[in-house]
Amino acid sequence: MVERVAQSGEQDAMTALSLTQLADGLVRNGDHWSLHGAAGWMQGRTMYGGASSYIAYVAATATFPDLPPLRAAQIGFIGPVGEDITARATILRAGKSVSHVETSLWCDDALVHRAIWLFGHARPANGSNPAAQLTDLTAPETAEAFLGAPATMTFLNRMDVRRATPRGGEGPPAIRRWVRLKDRAGLDPHAELIAIGDTLPPGSMRAMERPGPISSINWSLTLLGDTITTRDGWWLLETASNHMADGFSSETLRLWNTDGTEVMRGLQSVAIFG
Template identity: 30%
Template sequence: MQSVTRHGDGWQATIGEDWLQGRSAFGGIQAALALRAMRELVSADMPLRSLQTTFVAPVPAGPVAIHARILREGRSATQIEASLGDGEQTLCRLVGVFGSARPSVLDFQPEQPAVESNVPRELRYVEGRMPAFMQHFGARWLRGDLPFTGGHSRESVLQVSLRDEGTPDETHVLAFADFIPPIALGMFKQPTPGSSLTWMIELLRDRYDDLGLDDWRIDAQLIAARDGYTNQSLMLWGPRGEPVALSRQSMVVFG
């Protein structure tokens, strides 16, 4: 994130090999880089409420160009479009909605359900056999099947930590929310490639600096799978059960 710098009417960043997911950069880091550029166009005290992302083409390691522009700026909400690109090629397109708090009689949030796990299974990073970005996370499966174990579960619950220093912000939320592999991959008995097409995340908090970077929880569900496409949703919780974000993804699996 520190590599994001202004270049004329856009920005540029550098993605390391350690943040790749196959031949493309991890989706969470793509969205985080675009969000960093968006943030320069909107007040820091206006929280991100939702982010819609379309993954157009692989984003390789190395320099990547970022463009962002305001679509509409209202009294309470601002919509900003951003893209990652290589020359004239758009690699990722995003729309973020930032909104100030409004007076409302409604005030309720989801509550984290309990989950029982007799034997949590830790995902241990193995270089060359797992996507490189996973080395930056620690993860334990509390429920569901690990990738390529030939399981049948359509639900997964993970406890996730991010190996980073500093204070959590909304970019860390994007990284946590996009960490979980497609649940469908747990149904295959051998390595099978998969890729995200679209991703939408809705944020439920306006601050994250009180959460820390350890022991977040992801509750995910595979909604549908057909013709090589899957639809997955998740709820992201903070370390003490705080509701943080809702997310939905459309993915493809090649098997």
């Protein structure tokens, strides 16, 4: 099994596109964008959610280049996203400080991904509440490497992943890993967080009684502040189940930089099969 995965990874590496190449591959055709052959980012029969959301974000900012910084997003994973995509972006409202942009991704004339992006200018502060700070960090440089990406998750070959907590053992239904994109060239910080923020499986996997497929249904995220920096591209990601029953799990997604400062938080609904 390890040998087959390695061979698959080597073949995938030969055809895979970097995220910057995906963005460069978007071609404008009137009121929409087209992307053909988004190789290397598949997760089973659909594209990894961070990559499809990244494409949607790029379509939004390419269509409306004068938008203020990203503040939040609400993303719906509607159907399987293939390697050939049509993307559309529409301004829902452009206010004095906040703009809402809707994006939709289509494959074979079917709507597969829809998102609402909230962009907003900074305003004079009226009070403050700093982002949460972690103090019990295992540095990514000393953390155990996570090896052997499953053959159905080829997108993991585009990333370095290391364990931020010991493997196995008892504990809450949560997963925490250090994650870094292998090729970050040309990415703006917001695009990088979108691309990497959905990397981990749901924390509910630790509570599953038997193996079975899972599928993200949506992703709601909020950026915590304007300063998005970290050391050597490493970000600490966590997925934690808040409630799991009836084939669904509510998950909280959190992302910290190497200083332990939280920079993004989200909620996600996950379908659990089997």
